Amino acid sequence: MNLNALWAYANPKKFIQTTEKVLPWVSVLAVVSLIVGLVWGFFFTPDDYRQGSTVKIIYLHVPSALMAINVWLMMLVTSLIWIVRRHHVSALAARAAAPIGAVMTVIALATGAIWGQPMWGTWWAWDPRLTSFLILFLFYLGYMALWEAIDNDDTAADLTSILCLVGSVFALLSRYAVNFWNQGLHQGASLSLDKEENVADVFWYPLLVCIAGFVLLFIALVLLRTRTEIRARRMRALLARERMG
Amino acid sequence: MGLNVSNLTIARGGVRVLEGVSFTLDPGHAIVLRGPNGIGKTTLLRTVAGLQPPVSGRVETDPDSIVYAGHSDGIKATLSVAENLQFWAQVFGETDIETAIAAFQLERLVTRPAGGLSAGQKRRLGLARLLVTGRPVWILDEPTVSLDAEAVAMFAEAVRAHLRRGGSALIATHIELGLPEAYVLEVGPYRAVAAEVDDFDEAFL
């Protein structure tokens, strides 16, 4: 496939036309896989011998934590595309994704806190992972606030893209700084995806379905919200032209 | 070193305001831009001065030959008149501020803090800044706001002297400056034509 043909979808009108057809399918797939994954995980998996039934929280905690980071990465990529190629759809997709990422971060933090209470005996610990997610949440808030604060859409797109780039570097620095600052309680290996062999198959397959569900849900929401942003943008452009007569 | 603008299209807030603007400004000449409010004169001047990129078209000039003066003069209230001018002279690598002070009759005000000047005096100080920069192409947006008749004459004389030295000026204004030798450019005919509503693309219009 010719790579240049891909850029055609960066035309707002073409984007709306294409996503019109794709969106229902993605939405249905997302709902189905979320229901399958969560039902499978909640009703048909055994308890962990150490963590008891709290292991079921994994089906929400791990996918949302993954998405919290991946959404930011997606915003970084689309910001770069905006800076380099100046496709408006790209900048608007980043804007559309940010609230989703923020909600994912909140879910990861909330489920983490609820899970931590019985396991570690505390709702909140200044553990490196938890702290990093809190900082990530602050980055999302700042990014969204900057979008909201600026009237001119192109200016807002430029500024938020640069903030996203600079923020990514500093988020990474914070991650290392926080690790250095406190070694932490969070079990890295047994539940994280980097060492998948440590998660028994009974937990692993429903988890995979849940992750797929979260990814699909994110795609569906991003498409929907990007369409909204494109329309809102066109609306503002038309109104501005009306005013100028 | 002149200024050559060809087929320039400019936008304000994402909406095209002027398109196909072309003109040439040669050394020793002045162009006065005229047109109703909101037509895009300020945007045009800012684009020519390099503060914002054009939608399409070209501005050919040496960026180191241009000095821009907008609606506000960049005057610091706590610095004296002489300190304000000295600062801008240093930024542009010049030293002489006496000529500028004399041209706008600021002699009696040099030690006064700029915050204590009247609006017209501030404007004169802002215009005197043009002289201390030593740059040949002046780009002026409504330079005569809050000036009285005498000060307008002062300004016209300063522009005329500047043109005699081989400089040039691009001025947006509503009033008669008393510069009969200046070429008047009406920007009204360049007003951008709105595109078809249905056919929307990257510009969302």
Place this chain on the structure above:
Amino acid sequence: MIALLIRDLRLAMRAGGGFGLGLAFFLIVVTLVPFGVGPQSDLLARIASGILWLGALLSCLLSLDRILALDWEDGSLDLLATAPLPMEAIVTIKALAHWLTTGLPLVLAAPVFGLLLSLPAPGYMPLVVSLLLGTPALSVIGTFGAALTVGLKRGGLLLSLLVLPLYVPILIFGAEMARRGVDGLDYTTPLLMLAGITCGTIALLPFASAAVLKVNLR
């Protein structure tokens, strides 16, 4: 460039807000802490380095919106943008002027305020060094934030929201270095990390600030 620096310093002195205000705020924070946590000197000694770092950070934050806002309002920024100075140089000078008027006085005053909070003797050296290394980065990052929010009406609060997360790594390494110094531990690692972050920030962030400022001037 020197002219711009001299002008900014002169303006800070004449307006009176420059040197004095940040220091006064720092002093107030240090005075209020014992009211909040109690006057026991062993407790104060334990938290002194952290409080001093937080106080320095907050008083730095206080003056950030003035870095560019005044020059924006009176049109100086437009004129500077068309002057023969690269925008990168302008933002660097602005950050330097901010550091000289805010950061440096804080660094010099920190030992005195350390006395007030019964900072243990081995802590003074690492505290001052960490502040000396960290505060320039605070000013440079703050200039980036100020450039982002320069055209906005209610920029002040947004500026804090944008800048504070960026301050996290510097605060962590700076405070960690000071804390290790107090405990008599080896503080080479945080020292090197802090120095590295500051150098990287000073070297690279002005390009981002300049790009942002150019966008805002359009």
Place this chain on the structure above:
Amino acid sequence: MMPDLGKYADAVLSSYAVSLVLLMVLVWLSVRRSKRIKAQLQDIEMKVKRNG
């Protein structure tokens, strides 16, 4: 039907509740805004076309 969650029932159930509520609120807000903006845009497009 309902699996035995033992002594951690509160934790498990509340984390599912919190997550699902948050996700649903996000979806609901997105859909609502999408519909509203779509309608508004249609209005404006009509108006612009009528005015020529």
